[in-house]
Amino acid sequence: MPLEMSPASTEHWLEVLEAQGYRLTAPRRVVVEVIAQTDRALSPLAVFDIARIRYPQLGLTTVYRTLEKLEALGLVQLVHQANGCHTYIAAPAGHQHLLICEYCGRTLFFGGDDLGSLIDQIERESGYRVHEHLLQLTGTCPGCHTD
Amino acid sequence: MPLEMSPASTEHWLEVLEAQGYRLTAPRRVVVEVIAQTDRALSPLAVFDIARIRYPQLGLTTVYRTLEKLEALGLVQLVHQANGCHTYIAAPAGHQHLLICEYCGRTLFFGGDDLGSLIDQIERESGYRVHEHLLQLTGTCPGCHTD
DNA sequence: CATGTATTGAAAATGATTATCACTATCACA
């Protein structure tokens, strides 16, 4: 079943970073706060612009570097955009897929397991082994369609 | 069920381009040939390099412009790469999804209808209307795994 | 405090894609 975005995982993310041996610096904290507390996919530049309000010295380079670490740790996940540029969004626990409202940007996750039987079938018929998959749905959320 | 790549749709593609009012010029022909006859996803630059062998005056700009038209007509489809850059591959008739071998690049298509029941379920549970979806599977083809 | 290491951000470099523009090829039709 689809999941709502969970709020404010900031503290948890900082713990994970610390457990990895990373220092909890001011610029990292602010980047983590922004992306952990937003329920929309954000480009690195958008993260930068928001984070800079609280921490004006912040560099865009640090935003890229922090997002890279968070993605490697599975705390954020990449969202593919038609134009080629990628955005990032806070990821729920485990591998999940996205359903994005094309009007308001509201985002819902649903479990990767829902794909299991489809993938099993494709493996049987093709002889391939499936290791990874990318699935993103786009549409309109309940608030953005009236019919 | 998964489909093998169909060969040499070159003539058909040229007809479609012509039917759209586009002229069948030498540079367009060579770009169409390259992408229509390859069963792997190619970057614009890769298309350029291959096409240039037959038509050295070709400009990279024209490759981008031709791929853009072919994609708009549904003749090629975009393949998302982890690094952000996109590649293109000849698309079978109708909306299809990709299964790509991570070792040899061999590519299989499977139909969008296979996703129908999953999408129905997600629509019911979420209240969203799903308009588009992006699905790509990655794994190993029969020739690239021995077990 | 002293020292080694991680982190930072400005600036430059890179790489992909797109926009410009002068030129050419092709088409419609007189």
Next chain:
DNA sequence: TGTGATAGTGATAATCATTTTCAATACATG
């Protein structure tokens, strides 16, 4: 068959996102 209108081309320049470099700073540890 000319001829003007239009589509198409490719070299070049511009743009945009991302990565690299590097000197300076912050932090941890003894």
